[in-house]
Amino acid sequence: MIAGNFELVARVVKARSGLVLTPDKLYMLETRLAPLLRREGLPTLDALAARLRDAPSGPLAEAVTEALTTNETSFFRDGxxxxxxxxxxxxxxxxxxxxxxxxxxxxxxxxxxxxxxxxxxxxxxxxxxxxxxxxxxxxxxxxxxxxxxxxxxxxxxxxxxxxxxxxxxxxxxxxxxxxxxxxxxxxxxxxxxxxxxxxxxxxxxxxxxxxxxxxxxxxxxxxxxxxxxxxxxxxxxxxxxxxxxxxxxxxxxxxxxxxxxxxxxxxxxxxxxxx
Amino acid sequence: MAAPQPSLGTCLVVDDSGVVRRAARRMLENHGFLVQEAANGAEALAACRASLPRAVLLDWNMPVMDGLAFLRAARAEFGPDRPVVVLCTTESDLSRILEALAAGAQEYVMKPFDEAILRDKLVQAGLLPRGEE
CATH class of the missing domain: 3.40.50.150 (Vaccinia Virus protein VP39)
Structure with a gap:
């Protein structure tokens, strides 16, 4: 992924959720956004970034943010x-x-x-x-x-x-x-x-x-x-x-x-x- | 008796599958249990008579003597609290769970299970201290 594109995705996600993505989280983008890429018919993360650049606040930005926020939880977590x-x-x-x-x-x-x-x-x-x-x-x-x-x-x-x-x-x-x-x-x-x-x-x-x-x-x-x-x-x-x-x-x-x-x-x- | 005593005591793993016994043994030893194995309820009962373990991880469906028959025999012979019995079985129907609880099981693991589930269930059964995540 082109460095500028990582920063673009990170900026969109931070603006929507406050979530901070540091460059060491590139692996997370790759794994968590793979299903979204398939769904949208996008070949690469760079292609996704290009779409986000055109529409930084549309439904795609929303879907990207959802995919990157952590949903881990369990009943009575930590007791x-x-x-x-x-x-x-x-x-x-x-x-x-x-x-x-x-x-x-x-x-x-x-x-x-x-x-x-x-x-x-x-x-x-x-x-x-x-x-x-x-x-x-x-x-x-x-x-x-x-x-x-x-x-x-x-x-x-x-x-x-x-x-x-x-x-x-x-x-x-x-x-x-x-x-x-x-x-x-x-x-x-x-x-x-x-x-x-x-x-x-x-x-x-x-x-x-x-x-x-x-x-x-x-x-x-x-x-x-x-x-x-x-x-x-x-x-x-x-x-x-x-x-x-x-x-x-x-x-x-x-x-x-x-x-x-x-x-x-x-x-x-x-x-x-x-x- | 001279061997160093792990602080968590002995857990008897009762399952007719050697693969399951080995997987459970590895997880339990990681937590500090001393592990014994039995391949059916009759072997388990003999092991309990020789030396009562702190806990039993108990499969349900096994040849010779099944898990529930073992559980009822153990409760009749050793009382309601010891050993702590955690069922570990593919039987996952609510009616089966209720049956095992009525027979005196303290906890219940539905297979397939992993290390996280087993750890959580050991905590629920009071066999492991609750660690902060």
Whole structure:
């Protein structure tokens, strides 16, 4: 691939998603874009770049961006945030008036495993939530993964990653060799296409936000911008979960670590101002 | 007894396929288990009587004595908690899974499996500590 063409693809992808592609990721372009080249009848990545140059914001640019964003996920990924959530949800429920809805956001939700993991915990907590309903919103930039998330249908391989067998039989129904999330869990979750670089205010406020393994792909200015916008969506007593390799250090002073809970962040208490 | 004791203890791999036993052995040894092998439920039961392993990775369909017959015999003889039994079988129908759980299995791997699935299931069964990704 001609060097200038790599940079052109990288520029298009960064403008759309914030994803930073360094030249060592050329192999990733080759493997991930191969199906797209075939579909579009394009012989080479250079031919693709030529098409992108003419239409840097059309459907092709969108498809390229989707193909290059990472969709890896699994149920209860990393474990610890979900253990923390199990304690947090009843506390938030107790702090809300009867009839209140607890809103959880799975940002960059991919195929929905994170959102459905939250739904499983909410369902298992049952009466501990004192009648407060839980509403989960999953958002992603990629249409294809969202369609899968909405279906809630997972392969035998996927349901064996991160799920205990007890949870599989409790929360899934078997359908011709695959496994579909139970209707009561699917009723809790909604999936919406949303770009984290866009205005996030229309999404409303959330009691809990999962935004894990997203920031690692962004450059520092974009990281800071996205983190600030996400923090603005968090309820005063809410919690934001970041990925294991992510931190707010040096990016924002609007979030402080929750003590004793790795990867969990909250808004600083404003007690000093409340005099 | 003089051999160095791996911290994770012994896992008995019960499968009539030598290929599966070898693949499972390699994965389990990588995690630090000491591995024993048995080709059917009867051999497995004899091995348990000689020395109770910490865990059993158990195929279902085998000659002589199948996995479920072994599981029921082991639960009757050694109690509900030990050894920890992880089914590992091509039987993937929900009714079969429920049958194995009712018979006292702690975890269930549906074949085909790979290293990542086996590791996750060992974590779920409490046999491996949960590592951060």
């Amino acid at each position: 610890a945030p979900f253990e923390h959530l199990r304690g947090l949800l009843p506390a938030l429920a107790a702090a809300r008036p009867p009839g209140a809805v607890l809103r959880v956001w799975s940002a960059a939700c991919s195929t929905g495993q994170e959102a459905y993991s939250v739904a499983m915990i909410a369902e298992e907590l049952g009466p501990e939530l004192a009648g407060r309903k839980v509403e989960i919103l999953g958002t992603d930039i990629a249409q294809e993964v969202l369609a899968r998330a909405r279906e809630g249908l997972f392969t035998q391989f996927e349901v064996q990653r991160g799920l205990s067998i007890q949870r599989l039989v409790r929360h899934f129904r078997q359908e011709a060799g695959r496994w579909r999330v139970a209707p009561e869990l699917r009723a809790m979750a909604r999936f919406l296409r949303w770009n984290l670089l866009d205005d996030l205010r229309p999404l409303g406020r959330f009691d809990v936000i999962f935004c894990r393994n997203v920031l690692i792909y962004l450059d520092p200015p974009t990281k800071a911008r996205v983190l600030a916008a996400v923090a603005e969506r968090l309820a005063d007593d809410g919690v934001l979960y970041l990925g294991g390799a992510e931190t707010v250090l040096g990016l924002t002073d609007r979030l402080v670590p929750v003590s004793g809970a790795r990867g969990a962040y909250a808004l600083p208490r404003v007690a000093a101002l409340a005099v």
